Amino acid sequence: MERVNVNSFVGVIVFVGCLMIKRGVFVGRFQPFHLGHLEAVKDVFNEVDELVIVIGSAQRSHDIDDPFTAGERLVMVRMALKEAGIDYGRVWVVPVADVDLHVMWVSALEGYTPKFDVVYSNEPLTRRLFVEAGYEVKTIRFHKRKVYSSTEIREIMLKGQSWEEFVPQNVAEFIKEIDGVGRIRALSKSDKL
Numbered sequence: 001m002e003r004v005n006v007n008s009f010v011g012v013i014v015f016v017g018c019l020m021i022k023r024g025v026f027v028g029r030f031q032p033f034h035l036g037h038l039e040a041v042k043d044v045f046n047e048v049d050e051l052v053i054v055i056g057s058a059q060r061s062h063d064i065d066d067p068f069t070a071g072e073r074l075v076m077v078r079m080a081l082k083e084a085g086i087d088y089g090r091v092w093v094v095p096v097a098d099v100d101l102h103v104m105w106v107s108a109l110e111g112y113t114p115k116f117d118v119v120y121s122n123e124p125l126t127r128r129l130f131v132e133a134g135y136e137v138k139t140i141r142f143h144k145r146k147v148y149s150s151t152e153i154r155e156i157m158l159k160g161q162s163w164e165e166f167v168p169q170n171v172a173e174f175i176k177e178i179d180g181v182g183r184i185r186a187l188s189k190s191d192k193l
């Protein structure tokens with residue numbers, strides 16, 4: 001009878017198991033993280049085992065287009081995923097700052113994230129940069145795009161209209177806790193008379 005080295009066999013199983021994991025990247029600014037983003041994450045999880053959610057433009061905050069800090073956006077993403085019952089063990093949330101040279105941005109992002117197989121984005125520049133870097137890039141299905149848009153949600157906040165229905169409940173509570181609407185309104189003002 002031939003003897004089998006069990007340790008070698010177990011090592012092969014572990015190695016093969018690691019190769020079978022398909023990991024995707026979803027890049028967004030998430031200013032704020034809304035229900036459309038959440039539905040996109042759910043869609044992507046139908047195709048990958050693990051997901052790296054990249055909080056883009058991480059250095060930006062406290063301006064009208066980017067009112068929330070990277071840390072605040074990280075909290076929003078985490079709260080939304082928890083509320084939706086998404087296994088956080090399958091997710092990395094990684095803030096990545098912009099790079100002044102677009103051709104260097106993908107390399108910078110790769111330095112902050114675990115290795116990934118596929119990129120999910122609808123943003124034209126992001127798509128182009130990853131395609132040129134040799135990645136498979138897939139389009140994300142839009143979910144009520146005219147309703148679920150961070151730009152539109154910020155506009156609604158500015159007008160004093162109800163915005164809570166466009167974001168997960170925990171995210172709405174967090175934005176209220178940090179006075180996010182007050183911040184957006186203050187940032188929209190001018191010092192000109």
